[in-house]
Amino acid sequence: MIVGIDLGTTNSLIAVWRHGEPVLIPNAIGHVLTPSAVSLDEKGDIIVGLAARERLSTHPARTAAVFKRYMGTNRELHLGKKEFRPEELSALVLRSLKADAEALLGEPVTEAVITVPAYFNDLQRKATKAAGTLAGLEVKRLLTEPTAAALAYGIGLNADEQYLMVIDLGGGTFDVSLLHCFEGVMEVRATAGDTWLGGEDFVDVIVHDFMAHMGEAAGLPPVSLLAPIHGVLRRQAEMVKRRLSEADEAELSLAYQGKDLTWTLSRDRFEMLSESVLARIRLPIERALRDARIKPEILSQVILAGGATRMPMLRRLIGRLFRRMPLQHINPDEVVARGAAVAAGLIGRSAGLEEIIMTDVAPFTMGINVSDRQPDGSRLTGVYMPIIERNTIIPASRVKPVFNVEDNQTAISLQVYQGEALMVKDNILLGKMSVRCPPAPEGKVQIDVRFTYDTSGLLEVEATVLNTGVTERLLIEGNPGSLSREEIEARLQNLTKLKLHPRDDAENAALMARGQRLYEQRLGHARSVIGDALTGFISALEAQAPERIRTTREHLRQVLEAHDDEPFI
Numbered sequence: 001m002i003v004g005i006d007l008g009t010t011n012s013l014i015a016v017w018r019h020g021e022p023v024l025i026p027n028a029i030g031h032v033l034t035p036s037a038v039s040l041d042e043k044g045d046i047i048v049g050l051a052a053r054e055r056l057s058t059h060p061a062r063t064a065a066v067f068k069r070y071m072g073t074n075r076e077l078h079l080g081k082k083e084f085r086p087e088e089l090s091a092l093v094l095r096s097l098k099a100d101a102e103a104l105l106g107e108p109v110t111e112a113v114i115t116v117p118a119y120f121n122d123l124q125r126k127a128t129k130a131a132g133t134l135a136g137l138e139v140k141r142l143l144t145e146p147t148a149a150a151l152a153y154g155i156g157l158n159a160d161e162q163y164l165m166v167i168d169l170g171g172g173t174f175d176v177s178l179l180h181c182f183e184g185v186m187e188v189r190a191t192a193g194d195t196w197l198g199g200e201d202f203v204d205v206i207v208h209d210f211m212a213h214m215g216e217a218a219g220l221p222p223v224s225l226l227a228p229i230h231g232v233l234r235r236q237a238e239m240v241k242r243r244l245s246e247a248d249e250a251e252l253s254l255a256y257q258g259k260d261l262t263w264t265l266s267r268d269r270f271e272m273l274s275e276s277v278l279a280r281i282r283l284p285i286e287r288a289l290r291d292a293r294i295k296p297e298i299l300s301q302v303i304l305a306g307g308a309t310r311m312p313m314l315r316r317l318i319g320r321l322f323r324r325m326p327l328q329h330i331n332p333d334e335v336v337a338r339g340a341a342v343a344a345g346l347i348g349r350s351a352g353l354e355e356i357i358m359t360d361v362a363p364f365t366m367g368i369n370v371s372d373r374q375p376d377g378s379r380l381t382g383v384y385m386p387i388i389e390r391n392t393i394i395p396a397s398r399v400k401p402v403f404n405v406e407d408n409q410t411a412i413s414l415q416v417y418q419g420e421a422l423m424v425k426d427n428i429l430l431g432k433m434s435v436r437c438p439p440a441p442e443g444k445v446q447i448d449v450r451f452t453y454d455t456s457g458l459l460e461v462e463a464t465v466l467n468t469g470v471t472e473r474l475l476i477e478g479n480p481g482s483l484s485r486e487e488i489e490a491r492l493q494n495l496t497k498l499k500l501h502p503r504d505d506a507e508n509a510a511l512m513a514r515g516q517r518l519y520e521q522r523l524g525h526a527r528s529v530i531g532d533a534l535t536g537f538i539s540a541l542e543a544q545a546p547e548r549i550r551t552t553r554e555h556l557r558q559v560l561e562a563h564d565d566e567p568f569i
């Protein structure tokens with residue numbers, strides 16, 4: 001059975017193609033969204049999902065989240081004394097999703113389609129594949145998230161030619177992709193985005209306004225000194241944000257030093273305060289259209305993905321920009337996973353996915369350092385000369401000439417960079433090579449520098465000295481952030497030794513983690529009521545008394561519901 005997986009920054013989902021449609025698979029506590037968070041418990045077992053997310057505030061040193069941001073890098077994250085690479089943490093999330101699917105389907109799940117952001121470079125894609133291998137999954141295909149969103153809407157499955165834009169605003173990232181579908185091909189024509197823009201920025205807006213109105217008057221310290229209630233305030237602000245997607249106003253209440261601070265925010269004011277964040281959303285949309293040289297009128301569809309696109313102000317902005325309402329009838333949290341399941345279904349039925357989803361674009365500009373002659377005759381060194389520009393369809397090969405800058409120069413040093421900045425120092429150095437230069441006056445030696453970038457993300461640089469016909473080559477594999485086959489094998493051994501917290505205990509674990517978080521956050525009477533309910537539940541668990549476990553769990557759940565405004569999701 002092939003499953004489709006949306007391995008997200010905040011949440012992950014798993015789905016399967018069944019009876020002609022995508023079906024989302026619930027986790028052990030019945031939710032289809034599994035937070036992409038991993039924690040190591042005191043026994044050394046791994047906790048994944050909601051319980052792990054709750055432990056972010058109670059056990060920060062043993063818990064990790066948002067590790068998708070580090071895929072393709074060598075950064076290791078600590079859970080207690082153990083260190084994990086981002087692909088290992090992702091593998092643990094995948095293993096938990098795989099177990100959920102196996103529990104529902106009653107058969108082993110060994111193959112998967114996993115989605116990745118369209119801008120993921122080769123290292124990030126390799127890391128995602130490695131995560132699949134480490135979770136015991138053969139990754140049949142990595143599918144870009146916008147392509148998956150389009151497939152969920154059935155786009156790309158027929159021969160109609162069309163352009164569409166997928167706008168994905170998640171918790172902390174914003175991605176815009178322009179797709180071109182024609183004759184069974186689906187091509188990502190341009191990607192743009194902001195890796196530090198998302199739903200969280202709108203929470204910041206609410207927190208700041210709350211502090212501006214209630215902070216000083218209520219004797220609250222500045223936000224930076226507000227810990228530990230800062231976490232509570234953010235959660236409350238998150239709830240206000242979600243309520244304002246439905247209602248005209250929402251209330252935020254915060255208990256502080258025995259006082260109950262209650263404040264009301266209207267949707268109008270929230271939208272007014274969010275204007276600067278909204279303005280940042282326009283830029284990548286305009287850039288993607290410009291890069292692909294597409295006028296908004298040509299787009300036949302705009303698709304929304306990511307939970308934060310539920311905000312009415314965002315939908316209105318999109319409506320204004322494109323003069324059409326976006327497609328939004330599939331739940332934006334689920335649309336990518338549903339599309340992954342469509343792809344899994346096509347592969348499972350050998351229905352020719354290979355033919356329909358193909359080309360990609362270079363996610364970044366790549367170029368070299370040059371020096372620039374100024375009008376006064378001086379030279380400015382370290383200037384960036386792009387050779388393959390971002391959003392060029394790959395595979396691609398481009399050539400540009402450079403010349404010697406001094407009389408009788410013996411060698412020219414070529415430095416290869418990735419990035420968009422004018423000066424090379426602000427871009428990322430990928431590699432260097434030195435090209436021998438025959439003696440000649442300034443400007444008389446021409447070197448053709450050719451960049452060839454293939455679909456697996458390998459960049460080959462060839463420098464041909466026209467005067468001598470000699471060609472030198474440099475192959476840039478950008479290996480530092482990826483694991484070799486042997487390393488994956490070794491890490492697999494280590495990971496399989498780690499036990500996932502038992503599935504049938506997931507609900508208890510999530511409830512305990514939530515109880516512990518609330519216990520730490522609350523004070524006074526609320527804290528002691530939560531403490532009593534928790535100890536009652538823990539002692540019932542220790543006594544392994546099924547009836548007592550049931551009643552104390554129900555009591556704990558009621559106490560938590562009464563003290564936590566946040567729904568248990």
Ligand code: AMP
Nearest residue numbers: 010170171199200242245306307308310
């Ligand atoms: P994702 O990464 O796609 O799961 O999106 C998560 C983001 O969507 C978070 O910032 C949530 O606060 C946001 N979100 C989810 N539901 C809503 C809603 N009803 N209104 C506003 N934002 C929401």
